[in-house]
Structure formats: structure tokens, C-alpha cells
Amino acid sequence: MxxxxxxxxxxxxxxxxxxxxxxxxxxxxxxxxxxxxxxxxxxxxxxxxxxxxxxxxxxxxxxxxxxxxxxxxxxxxxxxxxxxxxxxxxxxxxxxxxxxxxxxxxxxxxxxxxxxxxxxxxxxxxxxxxxxxxxxxxxxxxxxxxxxxxxxxxxxxxxxxxxxxxxxxxxxxxxxxxxxxxxxxxxxxxxxxxKKDSPKHHLSKSIFSPYVILLIAAYFTEGVGFVVQGTFLPDIINSLKGLDGYGNLGWLIVGIAGIPSSILWMRWAHNYGSVNVIIVAMLLQIVGILIPTLSNSVGLNLLSGALYGSTFIGLVALFLNLGGHLAGKNPVVLMGAMTAAYGIGQVAAPLYSVALIHHFGNYNSTLYLTAFIVFIGVLLLLYAEKKTKTVIDKSAFDLKDILQVR
CATH class of the missing domain: 1.20.1250.20 (MFS general substrate transporter like domains)
Known part of the structure; x- marks a missing residue:
């Protein structure tokens, strides 16, 4: 061994x-x-x-x-x-x-x-x-x-x-x-x-259908949903009455919950369809985001960490799964656009967070706004599913396309 x-x-x-x-x-x-x-x-x-x-x-x-x-x-x-x-x-x-x-x-x-x-x-x-x-x-x-x-x-x-x-x-x-x-x-x-020749992919804007644009916008909202707890969760929990010192335990639970998440979510996506499972994961994430605004229960706030850890990693895999299918043989532009949208959400969220925290004196307003933005992502996906007749293959994505493996 x-x-x-x-x-x-x-x-x-x-x-x-x-x-x-x-x-x-x-x-x-x-x-x-x-x-x-x-x-x-x-x-x-x-x-x-x-x-x-x-x-x-x-x-x-x-x-x-x-x-x-x-x-x-x-x-x-x-x-x-x-x-x-x-x-x-x-x-x-x-x-x-x-x-x-x-x-x-x-x-x-x-x-x-x-x-x-x-x-x-x-x-x-x-x-x-x-x-x-x-x-x-x-x-x-x-x-x-x-x-x-x-x-x-x-x-x-x-x-x-x-x-x-x-x-x-x-x-x-x-x-x-x-x-x-x-x-x-x-x-x-x-x-x-x-020694391998890299296949050439011509950049094309033809893949940016209304469905894809809605997907990218939803992925932006998930970038926002990822960052706030990913940056402040221990301090959010510590700031609640009677929970000072529990923040790092909550963060540890995030990691434990995250370990099997991508494997499980991808399996469910294969069985029930990517968009359906993405919506469920985002709704669970919203619940986790709102828990600290509703309760100072130790158990519920540790559950908030578990919901965050079990969704944020899986959602990246799920979105890339769907994007990989839609990109077909030309993944570069779409993957770049999705990554950029997610990244813009990541960059913006900490900035509005600290502004709201300073103004209101607690994390509640930040968490409300973050949950609302993620919920907009859910609505975008529901609208996309309602308006499109595109059939999405439920099979697992080809990671070679997404990771640009050559």
C-alpha cells in the first residue's frame, strides 16, 4: 500500500x-x-x-x-x-x-x-x-x-x-x-x-439562447448565495444571543455536510432532472440563510450550517452539469460566461454585506437580501422551465468538456 x-x-x-x-x-x-x-x-x-x-x-x-x-x-x-x-x-x-x-x-x-x-x-x-x-x-x-x-x-x-x-x-x-x-x-x-494536439473550438454566441441566459443569471444569484455564509457564517452565529462561541462548530458542520454533497446531488440530478434538483437545493439554501434571522436556537443554527454545506458545493456541480449539456462541443464561451456570472456575485456580496451590517447593526438585513436574491434565481429557473421546450438530457455531464481536459 x-x-x-x-x-x-x-x-x-x-x-x-x-x-x-x-x-x-x-x-x-x-x-x-x-x-x-x-x-x-x-x-x-x-x-x-x-x-x-x-x-x-x-x-x-x-x-x-x-x-x-x-x-x-x-x-x-x-x-x-x-x-x-x-x-x-x-x-x-x-x-x-x-x-x-x-x-x-x-x-x-x-x-x-x-x-x-x-x-x-x-x-x-x-x-x-x-x-x-x-x-x-x-x-x-x-x-x-x-x-x-x-x-x-x-x-x-x-x-x-x-x-x-x-x-x-x-x-x-x-x-x-x-x-x-x-x-x-x-x-x-x-x-x-x-504530446497531444488540442482540438480547436471556435467561439460562438449561438449557444446564448433565452434559456441559457436565464441559467447564467440564476448562477449569478447562487454566487451571491455562496459568499455571505462562506465569509461570515461563524461570526453570524457568534453574534446571536446565547450563541457566542458556537460559530466555529457551525463552520465545522459546513465542511462535514459538504463532503458527500456533490456525489449525492449529482445522483439525484440523474434520477429527477438537473433543473428540478437545482431548485430544491437552492430552496434548502434559502432556508439555511434565513434561520439565523428567525431563531437563536443552537440546533437550528447548526442546521443552518449543515444546509449551507450540503448545498453550495453540490450547486456548482449541478449548474456545470446543466451548462455542460447545453454547451455541446463548444464549452469555452458558456463556461466562461457562467464562471464570470458566479464570480461577479461572489465579488459583490461581501461589499453589500458590510454596508448593510454597518447601517443596521446586525446581519439580518444582509441575510434577507441574500435569501431574496437566491429566490430570484429559483424564479428564473422556474420561468425558464415553463417557457422552454428544450429537452435536457439527464445523464451525467462530460467533465472533459467542462475542465477542458486534453
């Missing part, structure tokens, strides 16, 4: 390396910020600064995600994956060693770009290397790494915070990421360069 885990062509080693890469690129470089935010708000950051930093992080991710769509050659993908892993560690180390606001701002943009290289480009490499007849199910396991990334970064952070400060937690996270990265970089590479 030991030798198998060091074999670059072993499926278990490839999946392990992919999950560990996500833990570094998404957990350490992104979600640890959410975990440590309540502590940084106590003596370093203001809420406005936190919102700006979160927005800049998603700006970097948006730029990286769009950039990654146009990386066709697998050898080039390996290069940018390596760059992304290194940037994820360096940008985390900066937060431990510097108190300069300007450096923090730059580091969050860099971290966002690195996260995109790890998640999207790294996913493409995993897809190429896996030796399965049906890679889609295996990729569901790979993307469970997003849930693991929350759990692992949260556990490390809380362990360090028992005796040390948040800055030292950033340092330990960076050191952990450095060690893990060695394995991921070794496994997710090739013994020799792969």
Missing part, C-alpha cells in the same frame, strides 16, 4: 493527491480566512476590511477561473497547477508575517488566483491521470475535497488557537500546506511530457 501511494499512476494516490491539493488551495488559502475571521475581528480587522479582503479574494479567483478555461495543453496545466499551489502557501504565509493592509490586500487576490489554479486546473490534471472507465464518479470523490478543506483547515485553526494567536494559526496552516504540497506536486505530474 505504501508503494501504491507513491505511484503516480495509482488511482488512489491520484485521488488522495487531488484532495490534499484542494485542502491547501481552497482550505488553507481560502476557507481558513472564514474560520479565523471572528478572532481577527477582535483585535486586527474591521468588518469593512474583512468584506473587502473577501471580495478581493473572489476577484482573484474569478480572474484565475476565466484564465484557466483557455489553458488547453495538459503540460501547461501542470505548470499553472504548481504555480497555484505555491501561491496558496506564500499568500497564507504573508498573513502570518505581515500586518500591512496593502500586503494583505494583494495577498488575498493572489490567494484567489492560486485557488482557481488548484481547483479547476488541478481537477483537469486529476481527470487526465485517473484510469477509470467512468471518471465522473471518481471526480465526485475528488471534489469532496472541498468539504474536507473546510474540516481540516478548521480543525488545525482551532487546535492552534487553544494556546496561540490567529497569526500563529496562519503560520501553522502555511507549514502544513507546504508539507502536503510536496506529495500533491509529485503525484499530479507526468513522467514525461504528453
Amino acid at each position: 505504501k508503494n501504491a501511494l507513491l505511484d503516480r499512476n495509482n488511482n488512489i494516490a491520484i485521488l488522495l493527491a487531488g484532495i490534499l491539493a484542494i485542502i491547501v488551495g481552497i482550505g488553507v488559502a481560502r476557507f481558513a480566512f472564514t474560520s479565523l475571521l471572528p478572532y481577527m475581528l477582535e483585535d486586527f480587522l474591521t468588518l469593512s476590511q474583512a468584506g473587502i479582503l473577501a471580495s478581493l479574494n473572489f476577484t482573484g479567483y474569478l480572474g484565475g477561473a476565466v484564465f484557466s478555461i483557455f489553458i488547453k495543453d495538459i503540460n501547461t496545466k501542470v505548470k499553472y497547477f504548481r504555480i497555484g499551489m505555491i501561491l496558496s502557501i506564500v499568500s497564507t504565509l504573508v498573513l502570518a508575517l505581515s500586518s500591512s493592509e496593502s500586503i494583505w490586500l494583494i495577498s488575498r487576490i493572489v490567494a484567489g488566483f492560486g485557488s482557481a489554479m488548484v481547483l479547476i486546473v488541478g481537477g483537469a490534471i486529476v481527470m487526465v491521470k485517473l484510469n477509470f472507465e467512468n471518471k465522473t464518479k471518481a471526480m465526485g470523490i475528488h471534489f469532496s475535497g472541498i468539504g474536507f478543506s473546510i474540516v481540516v483547515s478548521e480543525l488545525i485553526s482551532q487546535y492552534v488557537l487553544q494556546n496561540y494567536t490567529w497569526s500563529q494559526a496562519w503560520l501553522i496552516l502555511a507549514l502544513f500546506g507546504s508539507i502536503v504540497t510536496i506529495y500533491s506536486l509529485y503525484i499530479l505530474s507526468f513522467d514525461k511530457q504528453i
